[in-house]
Amino acid sequence: MLRSGCPSREIAAEKAAPRSVESLLFVCAVLGTLAVLVPWWRLATLPYQIDYGEGLMLEGALSLRQGRPLYPAASGLPVVLHVYGPLAYAVTAATLRLGHVSFTAGRVLILFCALAVSAVIATMLRRWIGSLRIALAFGLILLTLPAFRFWTYLLRADLFGIAISLSGLALFALKPRYKYWSVLFFAAALFCKYSLLAAPLAVFLHLLVTRQLRDAARFATFLGLTCGAAFAVLQARTGGGFAFHMFSTHPDRYSLAQVGALTGVVWLSAPVVTGLALFHVLREIRSREPDIPAIYFIAASITSLTAGKLGSTTNHFLEWMVASCLCAGMGYAAAKSQYPRRLLQIIVALVLSIAVGLSMQSWPSQQPYSELSECSGIYDYVASSSSPRVLSQSLGPLLLAGKPVLLTDPFVYGQLVQHGMWSDSTLVRLVNERYFDVILTAVDPGHIRAGDVNIWPPSLLEVMGRHYRVVKRFHCRDSSLILEPRP
Numbered sequence: 001m002l003r004s005g006c007p008s009r010e011i012a013a014e015k016a017a018p019r020s021v022e023s024l025l026f027v028c029a030v031l032g033t034l035a036v037l038v039p040w041w042r043l044a045t046l047p048y049q050i051d052y053g054e055g056l057m058l059e060g061a062l063s064l065r066q067g068r069p070l071y072p073a074a075s076g077l078p079v080v081l082h083v084y085g086p087l088a089y090a091v092t093a094a095t096l097r098l099g100h101v102s103f104t105a106g107r108v109l110i111l112f113c114a115l116a117v118s119a120v121i122a123t124m125l126r127r128w129i130g131s132l133r134i135a136l137a138f139g140l141i142l143l144t145l146p147a148f149r150f151w152t153y154l155l156r157a158d159l160f161g162i163a164i165s166l167s168g169l170a171l172f173a174l175k176p177r178y179k180y181w182s183v184l185f186f187a188a189a190l191f192c193k194y195s196l197l198a199a200p201l202a203v204f205l206h207l208l209v210t211r212q213l214r215d216a217a218r219f220a221t222f223l224g225l226t227c228g229a230a231f232a233v234l235q236a237r238t239g240g241g242f243a244f245h246m247f248s249t250h251p252d253r254y255s256l257a258q259v260g261a262l263t264g265v266v267w268l269s270a271p272v273v274t275g276l277a278l279f280h281v282l283r284e285i286r287s288r289e290p291d292i293p294a295i296y297f298i299a300a301s302i303t304s305l306t307a308g309k310l311g312s313t314t315n316h317f318l319e320w321m322v323a324s325c326l327c328a329g330m331g332y333a334a335a336k337s338q339y340p341r342r343l344l345q346i347i348v349a350l351v352l353s354i355a356v357g358l359s360m361q362s363w364p365s366q367q368p369y370s371e372l373s374e375c376s377g378i379y380d381y382v383a384s385s386s387s388p389r390v391l392s393q394s395l396g397p398l399l400l401a402g403k404p405v406l407l408t409d410p411f412v413y414g415q416l417v418q419h420g421m422w423s424d425s426t427l428v429r430l431v432n433e434r435y436f437d438v439i440l441t442a443v444d445p446g447h448i449r450a451g452d453v454n455i456w457p458p459s460l461l462e463v464m465g466r467h468y469r470v471v472k473r474f475h476c477r478d479s480s481l482i483l484e485p486r487p
Contacts, residue, residue: 024347025133026134032354032358035144036152046372047103055399057088057106057155059408060088063080063082064093070238072241074244079407081409083250086234087188088161110154110159114163115143121135121326121329138325138332141273145273146357147270151318157193158315164185164189165200166199169202183222183226184226187223187226195306195316196319198319199319203219205299207219209295251415270353272350272353276327277326277331279331281297297324300324370475374476375479377472377474378474382397382403391406391440392440392441393441394477413457428463439468442479443481445468
């Protein structure tokens with residue numbers, strides 16, 4: 001009796017061990033998510049523009065709410081440039097309350113989009129690997145990735161579109177009967193931000209790899225017709241301005257070195273997740289019929305090459321991070337079946353990776369507070385000014401003060417001018433005439449050194465330096481100096 005009982009106890013112990021360490025991973029993922037969400041509210045309720053792109057999103061949303069055209073043809077003042085699709089601005093506009101302009105509501109919506117992405121990852125993994133705990137763990141791990149966490153409290157277009165696009169991918173993968181309805185999700189995501197191509201590209205490649213050539217042709221046709229029809233309507237309604245705003249506003253240089261540097265930052269900030277994802281992708285490639293997560297990872301790696309543009313940063317890797325968590329969950333399940341003795345090592349490495357990432361992201365140097373410590377001075381100054389003629393590098397002070405925005409995207413404007421695609425004669429003339437009563441900028445036009453990279457075009461900085469002087473300095477990102485006309 002004793003001999004027959006010992007093996008059963010050993011087998012039970014072997015089965016219980018993986019469950020216990022997997023519970024450790026799940027608990028760690030939950031605690032890591034709470035560690036992200038607790039300080040999130042303080043960041044989301046900051047009354048200032050944290051990131052340059054936040055002002056662009058809020059300004060576009062206000063334009064929609066106030067009935068102004070999003071994509072007008074080039075003319076005089078105001079100089080209007082909008083680089084995102086109309087759906088991104090429309091979603092942001094839905095969060096605004098009449099008579100109350102704030103970044104907070106839009107940031108809350110971004111968090112909900114991030115949580116939705118996490119939930120979709122968990123849903124897909126639950127179907128494919130069978131374990132609810134592991135599916136939830138890898139869905140939550142996404143929120144703890146240092147490079148992903150940064151974008152959960154910023155009002156940007158990326159996570160709007162990714163939440164929609166990933167939902168389309170899940171519909172295609174989990175509900176084959178409704179796979180063509182995914183086209184509507186992919187089209188909607190592209191009209192948030194047209195670089196969100198990874199998910200529809202993954203679907204198309206999956207159909208090709210699995211030799212469903214007729215379905216691949218149908219999918220590409222439906223998506224092309226849907227996007228083409230929407231594009232034609234927008235072109236007609238904007239008098240041809242939509243195409244210019246979407247495709248002619250990125251003349252800034254491309255750098256492979258920048259892509260490599262950002263790739264290193266993103267991949268190495270979560271090395272265990274990256275390793276598990278690559279393990280799954282390489283296994284699937286060897287099988288010669290890679291599954292949807294592996295193809296999505298490859299497609300997201302391709303689309304992340306857009307990070308080489310001058311104004312790009314780690315937000316161009318957000319889809320890659322989503323795909324990596326999806327593939328990491330699949331890779332973990334494969335490693336569990338092939339290398340059960342290494343399961344504890346893998347989970348301990350994951351837990352340590354999450355803990356290190358969270359601690360690094362919590363360092364004071366990684367927080368935006370120091371760069372915004374004196375923004376109240378800038379915002380109060382603009383709000384108390386009686387003049388509506390304010391030219392600003394940062395749109396936040398103007399939007400919250402209810403001032404008209406005379407230039408909606410100084411960075412894009414500067415790149416268009418410097419690459420000869422737009423004339424800055426209008427703004428140069430107005431600065432020469434001291435038309436603007438206040439200019440907000442982050443660079444002193446009177447002390448520009450050769451080789452400095454600035455948002456403003458050199459011709460405009462030169463006349464600013466001649467006709468304007470710095471009257472106040474503050475420690476505030478994107479708008480640290482107040483310039484007034486020289487007496």
